[in-house]
Amino acid sequence: MSPWPRRTRDAVVAIADQVHVQGALGYADWSRMEDETHVKMADLIGAGSSDEIAFVRNTSDALSMVARGLSWTPGQNVVFLREEFPSNRYPWESLAEFGVASRIVDLDLADPEAPLIAALDDNTRLLAVSAVQYASGIRMDLPRLAEACRERDVLFCVDAIQQVGALPFDVNASGADFVAFGAHKWLLGPEGVGVLWMRPEWRERLRLHAFGWHMAEHPGDFDAPAWRPTASARRFEPGTTNLLGIAALNASLGLLEDVGMNAVEALLRQRVRHLATGLAALPGISLITPDAPARQAGIVTFRAGRVDTGALHKHLVARKVVCVPRAGGIRFSPHFYTAPEVLDRALNAVEDALRA
Numbered sequence: 001m002s003p004w005p006r007r008t009r010d011a012v013v014a015i016a017d018q019v020h021v022q023g024a025l026g027y028a029d030w031s032r033m034e035d036e037t038h039v040k041m042a043d044l045i046g047a048g049s050s051d052e053i054a055f056v057r058n059t060s061d062a063l064s065m066v067a068r069g070l071s072w073t074p075g076q077n078v079v080f081l082r083e084e085f086p087s088n089r090y091p092w093e094s095l096a097e098f099g100v101a102s103r104i105v106d107l108d109l110a111d112p113e114a115p116l117i118a119a120l121d122d123n124t125r126l127l128a129v130s131a132v133q134y135a136s137g138i139r140m141d142l143p144r145l146a147e148a149c150r151e152r153d154v155l156f157c158v159d160a161i162q163q164v165g166a167l168p169f170d171v172n173a174s175g176a177d178f179v180a181f182g183a184h185k186w187l188l189g190p191e192g193v194g195v196l197w198m199r200p201e202w203r204e205r206l207r208l209h210a211f212g213w214h215m216a217e218h219p220g221d222f223d224a225p226a227w228r229p230t231a232s233a234r235r236f237e238p239g240t241t242n243l244l245g246i247a248a249l250n251a252s253l254g255l256l257e258d259v260g261m262n263a264v265e266a267l268l269r270q271r272v273r274h275l276a277t278g279l280a281a282l283p284g285i286s287l288i289t290p291d292a293p294a295r296q297a298g299i300v301t302f303r304a305g306r307v308d309t310g311a312l313h314k315h316l317v318a319r320k321v322v323c324v325p326r327a328g329g330i331r332f333s334p335h336f337y338t339a340p341e342v343l344d345r346a347l348n349a350v351e352d353a354l355r356a
């Protein structure tokens with residue numbers, strides 16, 4: 001979870017102050033702000049228009065909407081990695097009640113896409129993968145997976161939460177049919193806002209499971225005897241939106257836009273290199289995250305040889321290093337703004353733990 005930029009904090013405080021004093025007087029402005037946030041998000045991920053962006057609650061929500069919105073027949077299967085975060089496993093595993101099998105394969109760090117491609121068979125309906133694996137930090141070759149899916153008529157669903165905001169991400173270049181992610185990691189945004197994008201032809205084919213005034217073609221027409229879901233991705237936003245969350249996200253997207261995703265990537269890559277080089281120079285440390293830049297995003301996970309991971313984590317947290325135990329090692333997640341001196345403090349803390 002990233003710290004909020006000052007402008008993000010200010011945006012939330014401004015709305016809180018406004019509602020405190022004026023109630024809903026600013027409603028029209030908030031609606032415009034929410035529309036603008038859809039546009040900013042569409043621009044960030046290369047969507048054709050803001051009509052392609054649905055703000056949902058989180059990644060789990062978005063992936064569940066895909067899993068439950070498709071129609072399944074018994075005997076079909078979904079392919080994914082054992083190492084996926086639960087939000088990208090449970091929605092697919094929940095389909096067992098429809099006779100849909102989960103074909104779960106192990107990550108091969110040497111050739112990460114190969115086991116997934118090898119697992120696709122005549123009954124595979126969908127391949128689900130995270131663009132960047134949350135534990136090992138390995139970045140997947142999405143176009144390679146997309147091509148394998150296309151050749152076999154398999155749907156391709158990407159959990160992009162560990163990439164969007166860290167590196168440029170283009171939904172069309174990814175080759176995905178569906179893309180899901182949340183705002184609270186690399187996007188510097190709040191918890192409780194997620195994004196669901198899908199190739200436009202899927203919008204009206206995905207079965208809906210949540211219904212309310214906001215998704216209607218004419219959302220203000222409360223007395224209309226008949227209604228239908230609008231054609232845009234707003235059809236996946238059934239009711240009152242997360243105003244504070246979207247305001248926060250709007251401000252965070254503004255910061256990323258001002259810096260520019262190419263600059264964010266360049267700065268982040270320097271930081272990842274700084275950490276990876278510093279860690280590799282310490283005795284007994286081995287990197288779990290691959291060394292090749294094409295396989296990296298913002299995560300650096302490492303194992304500390306003879307030092308117990310739990311003990312190392314405790315030591316680092318006591319030194320105020322924000323990190324988590326993952327993939328049998330420790331995960332560092334710097335961002336473009338993390339100062340090199342801060343990285344050095346984290347490296348020194350690891351070095352101290354090795355000596356202790």
Ligand SMILES: Cc1ncc(COP(=O)(O)O)c(C=O)c1O
Pocket residue numbers: 058059060061085087088130133134159161162181182194
């Ligand atoms: C790959 C991946 N997907 C999803 C999530 C979070 O899911 P949600 O946005 O539903 O909380 C995480 C959080 O750690 C993650 O690493």
